[in-house]
Amino acid sequence: MERGNKFAVMKMMNGNEAVARGAFEAGVKVASGFPGTPSTEVMDYTRHYYPEIYCEWSTNEKVGLEVAIGASFAGYRSMAIMKTVGLHVAADALGGAAGSQINGGLVIVVGDDVGRTAGDDYNDVRHYGNMFNIPVFEPADSQEAKDLMVKAFEISEEYSTPVIFKITSVICKTTSKVIIDDEITYEAKCNVKYPVSFSKVIMTTMMMNAKGSEHPKLTKCFNDFPAHMKRLASDSNDFDFNRLELNGKKIGVITAGTPYYYAKEVLPEASFLKLGLVMPLPEKKIRELADHVDELYVIEDGHDLLEKNIKDLGVSVVGKELFPKFPDMMRFTPDIIEERLVPKAERRSVLEGIPFRLPVSCAGCSHLFVANILKKHKIKAAADVTCGLIGCFPHMESYSLQKCMGSSIALSHGYNVATDHKENFVAMIGDGGFWATGINGLMNLIFNDSQSTVIIVDNSCLAMTGGQHVASSDFGFNYKPENKLEISKVCEAIGVKDIVTVDAYEYDNLEKAITSAVNAKTNSVVIVKKPCVTKFKLPKNTPSYIDQDKCTKCRKCINLGCLAIESKKTKDGKVDIVINEDLCVGCGLCSTACKFDAIKS
Amino acid sequence: MQDTGKNIIIAGLGGQGILLFSNLLSKYYMNLGYELKISDVIGLGQRGGGVESHFRYSNKPVLSPFIKAGDVDYLISFEQTETLRYLHCLKDDGVVLTSTFELSTSSVNTRLEKDMPECKTEIIKRSGKKTFIVDPDEHKNPDFDISKMMNVVMLGYYAELRGYSHDDMIQVVKESVPAKFVEGNIKAYQKGTEIACAELAVK
Numbered sequence: 001m002e003r004g005n006k007f008a009v010m011k012m013m014n015g016n017e018a019v020a021r022g023a024f025e026a027g028v029k030v031a032s033g034f035p036g037t038p039s040t041e042v043m044d045y046t047r048h049y050y051p052e053i054y055c056e057w058s059t060n061e062k063v064g065l066e067v068a069i070g071a072s073f074a075g076y077r078s079m080a081i082m083k084t085v086g087l088h089v090a091a092d093a094l095g096g097a098a099g100s101q102i103n104g105g106l107v108i109v110v111g112d113d114v115g116r117t118a119g120d121d122y123n124d125v126r127h128y129g130n131m132f133n134i135p136v137f138e139p140a141d142s143q144e145a146k147d148l149m150v151k152a153f154e155i156s157e158e159y160s161t162p163v164i165f166k167i168t169s170v171i172c173k174t175t176s177k178v179i180i181d182d183e184i185t186y187e188a189k190c191n192v193k194y195p196v197s198f199s200k201v202i203m204t205t206m207m208m209n210a211k212g213s214e215h216p217k218l219t220k221c222f223n224d225f226p227a228h229m230k231r232l233a234s235d236s237n238d239f240d241f242n243r244l245e246l247n248g249k250k251i252g253v254i255t256a257g258t259p260y261y262y263a264k265e266v267l268p269e270a271s272f273l274k275l276g277l278v279m280p281l282p283e284k285k286i287r288e289l290a291d292h293v294d295e296l297y298v299i300e301d302g303h304d305l306l307e308k309n310i311k312d313l314g315v316s317v318v319g320k321e322l323f324p325k326f327p328d329m330m331r332f333t334p335d336i337i338e339e340r341l342v343p344k345a346e347r348r349s350v351l352e353g354i355p356f357r358l359p360v361s362c363a364g365c366s367h368l369f370v371a372n373i374l375k376k377h378k379i380k381a382a383a384d385v386t387c388g389l390i391g392c393f394p395h396m397e398s399y400s401l402q403k404c405m406g407s408s409i410a411l412s413h414g415y416n417v418a419t420d421h422k423e424n425f426v427a428m429i430g431d432g433g434f435w436a437t438g439i440n441g442l443m444n445l446i447f448n449d450s451q452s453t454v455i456i457v458d459n460s461c462l463a464m465t466g467g468q469h470v471a472s473s474d475f476g477f478n479y480k481p482e483n484k485l486e487i488s489k490v491c492e493a494i495g496v497k498d499i500v501t502v503d504a505y506e507y508d509n510l511e512k513a514i515t516s517a518v519n520a521k522t523n524s525v526v527i528v529k530k531p532c533v534t535k536f537k538l539p540k541n542t543p544s545y546i547d548q549d550k551c552t553k554c555r556k557c558i559n560l561g562c563l564a565i566e567s568k569k570t571k572d573g574k575v576d577i578v579i580n581e582d583l584c585v586g587c588g589l590c591s592t593a594c595k596f597d598a599i600k601s
Numbered sequence: 602m603q604d605t606g607k608n609i610i611i612a613g614l615g616g617q618g619i620l621l622f623s624n625l626l627s628k629y630y631m632n633l634g635y636e637l638k639i640s641d642v643i644g645l646g647q648r649g650g651g652v653e654s655h656f657r658y659s660n661k662p663v664l665s666p667f668i669k670a671g672d673v674d675y676l677i678s679f680e681q682t683e684t685l686r687y688l689h690c691l692k693d694d695g696v697v698l699t700s701t702f703e704l705s706t707s708s709v710n711t712r713l714e715k716d717m718p719e720c721k722t723e724i725i726k727r728s729g730k731k732t733f734i735v736d737p738d739e740h741k742n743p744d745f746d747i748s749k750m751m752n753v754v755m756l757g758y759y760a761e762l763r764g765y766s767h768d769d770m771i772q773v774v775k776e777s778v779p780a781k782f783v784e785g786n787i788k789a790y791q792k793g794t795e796i797a798c799a800e801l802a803v804k
Contacts, residue, residue: 395708
């Protein structure tokens with residue numbers, strides 16, 4: 001296939017892969033960030049296909065963004081990758097970069113979990129666009145994801161601003177064709193325009209003092225970012241990725257991302273303004289569409305931000321009054337648009353009574369052992385953001401408090417100081433959460449003289465997002481054995497009084513370690529070691545089975561929360577508790593829990 | 602190209618190889634020159650959670666990554682509770698191809714809610730759609746582990762149902778799975794075509 005004088009090749013890519021390709025074509029030098037569904041694979045693809053690009057999973061999102069900002073100041077294009085919840089962690093870093101002088105293009109690729117498919121809260125990254133006055137891109141398919149990435153870097157440099165590149169759980173996991181020029185070779189360009197780059201704090205001070213003075217020492221510190229953004233807003237009327245499609249005069253739709261395609265399919269006669277750059281808005285094009293149609297709608301996933309911004313321009317549009325947002329709607333689908341905008345659309349609803357699936361831990365997961373021991377001894381505990389948070393769900397009920405990534409240590413400390421350490425409220429945290437921000441909680445706990453107990457479940461990776469490496473893993477993009485951090489040594493250096501390391505599958509030892517740590521009047525850390533069963537594909541032991549003659553159906557084993565244990569209807573209509581031998585790894589936890597000796601291997 | 606395109610929902614659980622199934626199918630349709638959009642919806646939890654893949658191929662550009670309820674031509678499912686979730690999405694003349702495999706849900710296991718009183722296979726049969734039902738337990742054999750390779754069995758079944766070239770499909774399998782798994786996958790594929798042949802002969 002030949003297109004012009006370039007060699008065009010058609011490839012199937014999902015949005016994550018297309019973003020990585022776009023980064024390659026833009027000549028990105030540094031990619032940093034922190035895993036988070038749905039955008040984790042942007043890094044995986046970048047690392048796998050484009051070894052020219054330096055990649056790192058940083059200890060958390062804030063660090064990841066700061067690495068990218070540093071690389072950008074050095075003159076090289078850099079991208080930070082995270083999910084929206086991660087950008088909350090990195091928001092201070094983004095606020096520092098916003099409005100400052102940008103050398104190499106700086107793009108923050110952020111995954112919004114629209115539809116909340118992977119447990120994200122109902123976030124919308126575009127709020128940061130409004131808050132920091134920075135541009136936000138949003139692609140509608142893989143081709144656009146690739147093409148707009150290149151544009152995002154150009155705009156970052158041209159208008160001296162960090163750029164948010166919003167991708168969603170839909171775009172990330174949708175595969176569609178991408179035409180690429182296979183002849184493109186990698187080129188990392190260096191663009192050093194500014195000798196200094198300071199946050200707005202310094203700039204606003206300079207702005208006040210430098211009024212009327214043209215001394216270069218003063219002016220070099222000052223970046224007139226509101227002017228850059230005004231220019232971008234004006235230029236955005238001419239960008240071809242803000243596309244006006246003037247068709248029928250009845251219905252007009254302003255939209256971006258995959259909702260464009262839902263609306264396009266349902267309303268083929270309508271006129272559209274399809275935005276690639278969702279902030280700032282192309283005012284002229286919006287008015288042109290408004291003048292062309294009788295009814296103007298905004299169809300946007302997430303919060304009603306386009307709607308508010310358009311209304312702020314004085315243009316009247318219909319949005320959430322017709323399409324109420326969360327909790328009425330998780331995300332747009334073609335069905336919702338049809339139901340509201342197409343007369344006499346047929347409505348179909350799902351069959352009633354289909355049981356739902358709460359998330360369940362993989363068979364053999366070390367978190368199941370910890371959750372079981374805490375529950376058995378009625379130890380009150382906080383969970384973190386880790387696979388272990390499954391222990392919060394009502395089928396397990398092992399934890400009573402759970403908030404954000406890395407929080408559990410400080411949460412339990414707060415509880416303990418408030419209750420005068422009368423009960424030891426324990427913190428459970430994964431290795432990923434520990435390195436991300438939990439380590440700060442631990443330092444805080446020590447120097448504030450807390451007597452709390454922390455259980456660190458070390459499965460050698462960030463299991464929840466698919467097994468990326470952390471500082472204490474035995475693998476990684478930039479791994480060297482001598483640089484590996486040991487959790488126990490770090491705890492010791494921080495000053496934890498009592499540190500014990502146990503294998504998760506040694507039930508009795510683990511039980512003893514946890515109970516004695518909780519009962520001791522000192523701060524302590526219990527490190528529970530067992531590599532993630534799914535990531536590391538641990539060799540299986542002989543699967544267990546349930547002796548139906550001995551089973552009393554007390555359901556102690558089922559309430560462990562193991563995926564392999566089921567209650568199954570038999571052919572004669574009664575219910576048996578059974579172990580799925582294909583899923584069971586023979587870890588033996590259920591036989592420990594059974595009081596009737598019914599579980600055997 | 603007589604077939605102008607179809608909308609397919611592929612459903613099942615994490616760990617059942619749904620993404621491989623849709624990947625293999627996409628390569629087959631790409632080789633035939635179709636336009637494609639495939640959207641995967643994956644929930645929380647690495648294993649055992651619901652997974653659905655909206656698979657659309659067409660001789661015209663595909664717009665929406667999601668298929669509207671009522672527009673689905675084929676529902677291919679690896680777990681029968683999941684089959685029930687998407688039955689209403691089928692066109693009136695839509696086709697169901699489902700495994701009778703069932704993994705009870707955590708909510709039923711822990712008695713947070715009651716299971717459906719009726720047998721799920723019967724509900725599917727009564728749906729009024731054209732149904733093709735495969736019981737993996739009936740086809741256990743020493744050549745390959747059907748609990749792990751049901752996805753490729755179903756691929757063979759689907760290809761036979763659609764009258765596709767098995768040589769072309771097997772070629773896609775060969776190019777896509779690691780060398781050490783090719784033999785087992787081909788056996789699983791052929792098993793699927795055999796089951797389909799027998800079923801089609803009866804129907």
